Amino acid sequence: MNKRVKIYSTPTCPWCQRTKQFLKENNIEFEDFDVSSNQEAAEEMIRISGQMGVPVLDIDGEIVVGFDKERIKELLGL
Amino acid sequence: MKVYDLIIIGAGPAGITASVYAARKKMDFLVVTKDIGGQAALSGEVENYTGYQFISGPELVAKFEEHLRKFAILIKENEEVLELKKEDDLVLIKTKEDVYTAKTAIVASGKRSKELNIPGEKEFKNRGLTYCATCDAPLFSEKTVAVIGGGNSALDATLQLMKIAKEIYLINITSALGGDPIMREKVEKNSRVKILNNTEVLEIMGDRFVSGIRIKKDNKIEKLAIQGVFVEIGLIPNSEFVKDIEKNEFGEIKVNCKNQTSIPAIFACGDVTDVVEKQIIVACGEGAKAALSAFRYLSQQR
Structure with missing residues (x-):
């Protein structure tokens, strides 16, 4: 039951790094979109989350704003 | 227990x-x-x-x-x-x-x-208003933004934004900027930065996202059209x-x-x-x- 995980992030954002680190530690594959260089991804992120803070996760269509560890764990069944 | x-x-x-x-x-x-x-x-x-x-x-x-x-x-x-x-x-x-x-x-x-405690602050948090320049500055490429504050953290945010934003208003409530002289000079020399001293922010405005702020400078109330607000008041x-x-x-x-x-x-x-x-x-x-x-x-x- 591999869920599709997308992360919208910026290279400088500490919480983005912590989120990605958390996913890696749990062997979760994810696609990373750098919203500082990819304008299309930035607009997509704002559209799906209704806000501009990073990181944003898209886990099979469920949107998580920020490094909300509990919610991420729940959605990924960790 | x-x-x-x-x-x-x-x-x-x-x-x-x-x-x-x-x-x-x-x-x-x-x-x-x-x-x-x-x-x-x-x-x-x-x-x-x-x-x-x-x-x-x-x-x-x-x-x-x-x-x-x-x-x-x-x-x-x-x-x-x-x-x-x-x-x-x-x-x-x-x-x-x-x-x-x-x-x-x-x-x-x-x-x-620290928060500003002014109208619009809560509503527009993460909708153009942020407390973490390190995190969110890259989302404001080629936009006009305001940094609120006059100390080192405001200078640090401004330095980060100078590489990204089109125009930066640095809004400082006191008569002169504080912070480290080395950082201050870099900010003062940059043509993208407009420093507004003696200026108070009264309100954050916008629809879904931030579109402006209302400020009071020398007892005159003005509106600035901006897309981002960085709160760095300590x-x-x-x-x-x-x-x-x-x-x-x-x-x-x-x-x-x-x-x-x-x-x-x-x-x-x-x-x-x-x-x-x-x-x-x-x-x-x-x-x-x-x-x-x-x-x-x-x-x-x-």
Whole structure:
């Protein structure tokens, strides 16, 4: 039951790094979109989350704003 | 009810170091914290932590956390403390989830960004308004933004935005910018930055996202069209939950050189205290001292 995980992030954002680190530690594959260089991804992120803070996760269509560890764990069944 | 030897509140540099020391003293303790790393996790570059000539805040925090997790420590993460008080001989800690009791406590709850407390601030948080330039600045490429503040953190945010935004208003409520001269000069020389001194922000405006701010400069009210607001007006201590303890005028918990507070059995360390220097390495040192003081206090009670 591999869920599709997308992360919208910026290279400088500490919480983005912590989120990605958390996913890696749990062997979760994810696609990373750098919203500082990819304008299309930035607009997509704002559209799906209704806000501009990073990181944003898209886990099979469920949107998580920020490094909300509990919610991420729940959605990924960790 | 279980009575711990010690409860540590907070897991930034001070709380983590206190935990490592408490674990090595084999104390029976619990850590209650909102997050791991605190403000250090939000620092861009750290160049003054001995042994590391250059390390990013998140990397340093990852090393701290690794050290912390080496021990089998009971950690309640994502749990905010609502109240801490002494009742008879016990320290009582209330969180949203639970109540804990211990013989001693270490408050290492750090600081948080100060808010403007003006209309529109809450509504537009993360909708153009942010407290973390390091995180969110890249989203404002080629946009017009305002940085609110006049100290080092405002200068730091402006320096980051100079590489990204089209135009930056630096809005300072006092008559001249403070902060380090080296940073100030860089900001003052940059043609993209407009400095507005003696200026107060009255309101954040917008529809779904920020589209402007209302300001008062020299008693005249104006509107600026901008798409981003970076609030950098300083920090306040997370000390509200500790009742009946001595604090200074800034709300920082007063400690002596042994990290004792005005309440016996309650110790404090790091940025939440009145120790003047707010540095990662200082917070770590203070955390070590607080844990050793709590340990000594307990052995004297027995």
